[in-house]
Each structure stands twice: as structure tokens, then as C-alpha cells.
Amino acid sequence: MSLVRLQDIRKYFPVKRSIGEVLLRTSQSFVKAVDGISFEIKAGETFGLVGESGSGKTTTGRIVLRLIEPTEGTIEFDGKDITKLGSDEMRKLRKDMQIIFQDPMAALNPYMKIGDAIKHGLDIHNIGNTQSERKKLICEMLERVNLQADLYDRYPHELSGGQRQRIVIARALILRPKFVVADEALAMLDVSVRSQLLQLLIELKKEMNLTFLFITHDLATTKYMCNRIGVMYLGKFVEIGTYQHIYESPMHPYTKALISAIPEPDPKIMESKKRLIPEGEVPNPINPPSGCRFHPRCPYVMDVCKNVEPPLVKSPDDRLIACHLYTEKSAVQQQDS
Numbered sequence: 001m002s003l004v005r006l007q008d009i010r011k012y013f014p015v016k017r018s019i020g021e022v023l024l025r026t027s028q029s030f031v032k033a034v035d036g037i038s039f040e041i042k043a044g045e046t047f048g049l050v051g052e053s054g055s056g057k058t059t060t061g062r063i064v065l066r067l068i069e070p071t072e073g074t075i076e077f078d079g080k081d082i083t084k085l086g087s088d089e090m091r092k093l094r095k096d097m098q099i100i101f102q103d104p105m106a107a108l109n110p111y112m113k114i115g116d117a118i119k120h121g122l123d124i125h126n127i128g129n130t131q132s133e134r135k136k137l138i139c140e141m142l143e144r145v146n147l148q149a150d151l152y153d154r155y156p157h158e159l160s161g162g163q164r165q166r167i168v169i170a171r172a173l174i175l176r177p178k179f180v181v182a183d184e185a186l187a188m189l190d191v192s193v194r195s196q197l198l199q200l201l202i203e204l205k206k207e208m209n210l211t212f213l214f215i216t217h218d219l220a221t222t223k224y225m226c227n228r229i230g231v232m233y234l235g236k237f238v239e240i241g242t243y244q245h246i247y248e249s250p251m252h253p254y255t256k257a258l259i260s261a262i263p264e265p266d267p268k269i270m271e272s273k274k275r276l277i278p279e280g281e282v283p284n285p286i287n288p289p290s291g292c293r294f295h296p297r298c299p300y301v302m303d304v305c306k307n308v309e310p311p312l313v314k315s316p317d318d319r320l321i322a323c324h325l326y327t328e329k330s331a332v333q334q335q336d337s
């Protein structure tokens, strides 16, 4: 059963116009941050979102939680269309859907004691009957994220970055949510702390039967965390599949390029590995390229790619891919057989 389902989601941010442009009545332009995506996350699954900076990952995560409104499309959560849910109903639902951001310092109020910061959610959602019961729940949760309960009375600046992110995780999970968006949640941490926290998230996911949208630049971590991975490019999916699909046999030229750019610890292998990341900048999402958005950077570009947008289609091995190269090949194979 799917816990989250997004259909035809678009998010266009209006670009601020200069006074000159307003006077000349030039038409309003938009940043097409997310430009027509559909996907679902099954209950208990972790869905990874990867792609270069600016591809629309954070915007997608925020839309799922309705922290920002989509320009178009529908969002379903737990079988219910929540696209137009009013703020009172949304507030109740927030207990079930939490987000963990990249920067724990920004997520925590510097003037609030750690214990009070965690208690805030319990107070709002009326979890625990008495104050002492709430304190007990918080101390248990602190211990569960491998922190000492006596951090309760400390302030965020007294903690290390890794400890602060454990607090943010504790604050989100104490509400027993069904769904968590982790947006680059481990990106600011040292490598060793990052792997400890990744391990913690994996354990908590199992114990609490959580469903995750896991947004990351660090492709290597998706191997351990994600059941399926969606590769985004300029507001669209180019490929969606399992770790095996995406890492061991990527089909889309952009996915291949991303995978080839993952650093390889063995220098011999790294040397022999062809780096496929194409030349050139990611194009501007105000005016994305015609046809396939990846075509100006694609080493396999064909004429059709410049004019026709490739649809996201299912391959026989059960992945989704949007590439004319693939569609053409499978058409030829069908003719031959």
C-alpha cells in the first residue's frame, strides 16, 4: 500500500521582476523547480531522491509535507487527498509527517533547552498525560538516539554537530510519525559521525516502521538506506529504480554520469573509471531546454531528443526511464522479435 502518492506535481516560482520589466510589461517568468512529477512511496519503504543541485529535490520534499503549495497536481497521504486540506486538519496531520533538515543548529531554537525543544511537539499534540510522563518519554528517546538523558537541560550550542542532529531526530521521532522527509540530513556531519547516524536511522526505521523520503547528494548512502531511488534532472525524473537498477546497471545517460562521478576508494579502479559527467553547467530552470532537458549535455544526443520530451516508461526489468535512446532500442528489439 502506498503511504504517499504525488501526481503531476509542478511548482513554478515567479521570478522577481525589476521595475523596468514591470513598466515594460514583460511577461512574468517562472523558475520551473518541479515540472510534472508523479511517484509513490509505499508504507515502510525509503525512497531516495538524488540529482545535482537545483534539480528540485528540496522543493519536492516540501511539497509532500505541504510546507509549500504546488502550482499543480495532487498529494495523497495515507489514502487521503491532502492537496487542499485546511490548516487545522493539516496541523493534526503534521504529527504523522516530520522533516529533518541539513542544519540542526538552524532547526533548534538557541534559547530553548534541549528537553523543552523536544517537549514542544508532545505538548502540541497532547502526547503523554502529565509533565513527568512527557519528561520520561523524552529521556527514553534521548537514550534511544544514544545521547545521555542529562542533556535535557543543556542548550544547543553546548552540543556537537552530531549530537544536535541526534536531538533533531529525537524531536521528530518522539511523535511516532508514519513518514519522515530527511533532506540532506547527514550532509553537514564528519564522515565517521555520518555513518553512525546513518546506522541509527536504519535501525529506527525498522523499529518504528517508518517510511522515508531520503534526499541526498551522497549517492553512496542510498545503498544502505533506500529501497528505490528517483534520479531528478531539472525538475523531472529521468530514471526511477532499485539500487541495483540505478547503481549496478544505470540506463539513462544522466544516471550513468552521476554514478561515474562517485569517488572510488581504490585509486587503481578510480583511474580506470571513465568519468562521464558531461561538460557544461546545469541549464537554467527558468527556460529549460526543449525536448529532453538533458540533451545539451548528453553524449548520445539524437535529433528527436531536441524536440520531443521523452515520457517516463516502464522497462521489462521494472524500472522507469525517460530516454529516447531506450525507447528506440526497445522498438527495434520488438521489430526484430
Ligand SMILES: Nc1ncnc2c1ncn2[C@@H]1O[C@H](COP(=O)(O)OP(=O)(O)OP(=O)(O)O)[C@@H](O)[C@H]1O
Pocket: 013, 014, 031, 032, 033, 051, 052, 053, 054, 055, 056, 057, 058, 059, 060, 217, 285
Ligand atoms: N522559494 C523559491 N523561490 C524561487 N526559486 C526557488 C525557490 N526555492 C527553490 N527555487 C529554485 O528552484 C530550483 C530547485 O531548487 P531546490 O532547492 O528544490 O533544488 P535541490 O535539488 O534541493 O538543490 P540542492 O541539491 O542544492 O539542495 C532551483 O533553481 C532553485 O533556485
Ligand SMILES: [Mg+2]
Pocket: 057, 058, 059
Ligand atoms: Mg535541496
